[in-house]
Amino acid sequence: MNWVAVGLTLKLATLTAVILVMIGLPVAYWLSFSKWRWKFLVESVVALPLVLPPTVLGFYILVAMGPQSPVGRLYTSLVGHPLPFTFEGLLFASILYSLPFAVQPFASAFEQVDRRLIEAAWTLGVSRLGTFFKLVLPLSIAGVVTGFVLSFAHTLGEFGVVLMVGGNIEGETRTVSIDIYDHVQALDYGAAAQTAFLLLAISYAVLLLVYAVNRKVWRAYPQEPRGL
Amino acid sequence: METVSALNVDLSKGFPGRIRVEARFQLPLEPPSVLILFGPSGSGKTTVLRCLAGLEWPDRGVIQFGRETWLDVRAGIHRPPQKRQVGYMFQDYALFPTQSVEGNIAFGLGDLSLAERKQRVAEVLPLVQLQGLGDARPEQLSGGQQQRVALARAIARRPRLLLLDEPLSALDAPTRDRLRGELRYLLTHLGIPSLVVTHDWGEALAIGDRMAVISEGKILQFGTPQEIFNRPRDAEVARIVGMETAIQGRIVDSSGGLVTVDVSGARLFALVAEGMAGDVFVCIRAEDVVLEKGGTGASSARNRLIGTVRTVTATGALVKVEVDCGFPLSAIVTRSAVEDLDLVPGMPIAASMKAGAVHLVPRGRAVADVADPSVFGARDGLQGRGI
Incomplete structure (x- = not known):
């Protein structure tokens, strides 16, 4: 088993999920609470990675990060090397690719929060930010865990985007899925099976966690609606 | 100031x-x-x-x-x-x-x-x-x-x-x-x-x-x-x-499931409600008031007040009659009742209603079932601008 690839993949997935929580929470908050009539435009953009073939997404990211684009040039001038075919480039692509897997569960959890509870907090003098952390986040914790875990799991298994943006550099961009592909290409089915099984086990464990959280197997707090 | x-x-x-x-x-x-x-x-x-x-x-x-x-x-x-x-x-x-x-x-x-x-x-x-x-x-x-x-x-x-x-x-x-x-x-x-x-x-x-x-x-x-x-x-x-009628009164007696309320000198009976004493609002719906002329007064209605008709105002099929019986009391009767009784302002009339039609709303100092008033020692603190 290629433990370097496994380690790299776990690092990539964890970083992606953590960063997506930080980016996704404000985006999701805005999507659920904004009354702007054109917000569906943004909603659609966030959902795009769900329907786009990874190669298409990867292609655009590659072009956007490349030396021909202002973003790519800016990055190169700041960091000293171009973004594509590096771990950072891969991370950037993963974040975009998994964005809907974080934002959508966050947003739907926020939408479930009774607006009157939020208003009650405001009349009690608690700021919007304070209300978010003291009230909205605890009430939406299942959705936040779901979004974190789904974006983690989704990143674990990404292939097309990695191939387009990251390539296949050992210890830098070779993830588990690429590793499996290599083994199959080399007709080394035994090694492919081992790695594939590991990925299957991790993915299954992660989904178990998501469903258990949503079925409230471990109750963080009682949440039934009052019968009023 | x-x-x-x-x-x-x-x-x-x-x-x-x-x-x-x-x-x-x-x-x-x-x-x-x-x-x-x-x-x-x-x-x-x-x-x-x-x-x-x-x-x-x-x-x-x-x-x-x-x-x-x-x-x-x-x-x-x-x-x-x-x-x-x-x-x-x-x-x-x-x-x-x-x-x-x-x-x-x-x-x-x-x-x-x-x-x-x-x-x-x-x-x-x-x-x-x-x-x-x-x-x-x-x-x-x-x-x-x-x-x-x-x-x-x-x-x-x-x-x-x-x-x-x-x-x-x-x-x-x-x-x-x-x-x-x-x-x-x-x-x-x-x-x-x-x-x-x-x-x-x-x-x-x-x-x-x-x-x-x-x-x-x-x-x-x-x-x-x-x-x-x-x-x-x-x-x-x-x-x-x-x-239509909400007038201040005071509970003066309570016995046999009835309370007696003093309303500007007139006595009214109402059904006992829990924890009520002292000042109350006496509320009577105009449609619960029965008007009659003279008569023996033998009726199942516990309350019978003698008064004077003040105003007679038609409102659609019904007529609103204001009676002064020590306090203003509104009654709503049909047009035919007005004709039968020859209701005109100034004439004497008897108004009656059942004890159950006299609703009492407590409004005074004596309130049973509240916390020990001494806890309101914190009251001045609570009044302050605070925060």
Whole structure:
């Protein structure tokens, strides 16, 4: 088993999920609470990675990060090397690719929060930010865990985007899925099976966690609606 | 001394496809009083309350709280709810399910130190008789207890204005009657100007100092509850309040399941209600009053009053008759009854009603079933601006 690839993949997935929580929470908050009539435009953009073939997404990211684009040039001038075919480039692509897997569960959890509870907090003098952390986040914790875990799991298994943006550099961009592909290409089915099984086990464990959280197997707090 | 400070409201708020709510009134803040917003559901009472809390943005208008401008649409001033220091109680309480009773009450006290917060919670819990329940979760409590938590949470920050949206409507009738007395006691002792939305005439009489009758987004009449009940401006107001006579009386005796109430010298019998003594409002629906001429007076009705017809006013198929029997009493009878009795102003008449038709609403100092008044020693503290 290629433990370097496994380690790299776990690092990539964890970083992606953590960063997506930080980016996704404000985006999701805005999507659920904004009354702007054109917000569906943004909603659609966030959902795009769900329907786009990874190669298409990867292609655009590659072009956007490349030396021909202002973003790519800016990055190169700041960091000293171009973004594509590096771990950072891969991370950037993963974040975009998994964005809907974080934002959508966050947003739907926020939408479930009774607006009157939020208003009650405001009349009690608690700021919007304070209300978010003291009230909205605890009430939406299942959705936040779901979004974190789904974006983690989704990143674990990404292939097309990695191939387009990251390539296949050992210890830098070779993830588990690429590793499996290599083994199959080399007709080394035994090694492919081992790695594939590991990925299957991790993915299954992660989904178990998501469903258990949503079925409230471990109750963080009682949440039934009052019968009023 | 400060000049007369008041809450001045003049606002207008429309919703697509619904009525436009327009409210214009003034509530003096000194001495603190309780204003009832009374009206049928959907009349716009809650919208007025939400505008005052800053939860709703009126399309035009001004809200002036003393010297502070909370809203001035033309000048682009809109003070957010966080900066108004009001206590808002939602109709179904909106208690935080993630927090204990104590957590709910202390939720808005984040700017106090931990010790002060604990002390404030300890001060407020006995006011609403929730001692020992601080660690309970809202969903473990009865409806009445949840109501008290919501009230405690609203007053814990020492608000300058209390806004209560149908504070008792989610409760069953016996609990409602009991808590009505407590609520009145609390409101008068906290000394916080309050607006209370209700469609319950008993609540309006029991806790209101002033009252605004609202229908279809407009304030139809503004006055003391007694004025409005006894002298509704028009048929619309009379229909909305649904209670034509509301007069002050005093319970003087109680025996055999009946209480005797003295109303300006006249004696009325009413059915015993729990925990009632002293000053009450006596409420009689005009359609419960039977008018008769002379006669022996032998009737199953416990109350028979001799009086004089003051006015006879036709309202559609029915006729409203005002009788003076030591106090003004309204009766509603049919046109044919008016003809049979030859009712004309100035003639003597007997008015009778069953004891069960005489409704009593307690309104006085003697309230059974409230917390030990000594806990209100904290009252002066609670009145302070605090925070």
